[in-house]
Amino acid sequence: MDVLKKLGNNIRKYRNNLNISQENLAFESGLHRTYIGSIERGEKNVSFKNLYKIASALKTTVSELTNGIK
Amino acid sequence: MDVLKKLGNNIRKYRNNLNISQENLAFESGLHRTYIGSIERGEKNVSFKNLYKIASALKTTVSELTNGIK
Numbered sequence: 001m002d003v004l005k006k007l008g009n010n011i012r013k014y015r016n017n018l019n020i021s022q023e024n025l026a027f028e029s030g031l032h033r034t035y036i037g038s039i040e041r042g043e044k045n046v047s048f049k050n051l052y053k054i055a056s057a058l059k060t061t062v063s064e065l066t067n068g069i070k
Numbered sequence: 071m072d073v074l075k076k077l078g079n080n081i082r083k084y085r086n087n088l089n090i091s092q093e094n095l096a097f098e099s100g101l102h103r104t105y106i107g108s109i110e111r112g113e114k115n116v117s118f119k120n121l122y123k124i125a126s127a128l129k130t131t132v133s134e135l136t137n138g139i140k
Contacts, residue, residue: 003122007118047115047116047117048073048115061136062132062139063139066132066133
């Protein structure tokens with residue numbers, strides 16, 4: 001599977017575990033909701049800074065969020 | 071410290087541990103040498119795909135490479 005797709009799946013899993021919506025994650029990370037959606041679908045090549053914002057909003061780290069992607 | 075600076079330091083550490091030059095890492099990852107240099111200095115907001123290429127060229131994972139960044 002494509003690495004962006006794997007990353008998107010991980011982000012969605014963490015978000016679902018926290019039981020928050022894409023809107024909530026967008027608000028907490030300071031990013032746009034449609035942008036979050038496209039990242040979760042593996043359609044956007046997210047930058048490290050934005051990935052860091054998403055990880056922080058999900059109360060985790062980039063390292064944990066990318067665990068298992070190889 | 072800035073997260074891009076931390077990431078750059080981690081990349082440099084892994085590269086030095088493998089005892090390879092920025093030129094070697096650039097070749098192995100398919101990226102430009104000056105781009106690798108600017109990432110190591112924390113000057114570029116690297117994308118996830120390029121970070122994945124760098125991690126693979128360093129025989130590690132994005133998760134390992136970003137370990138400790140929080």
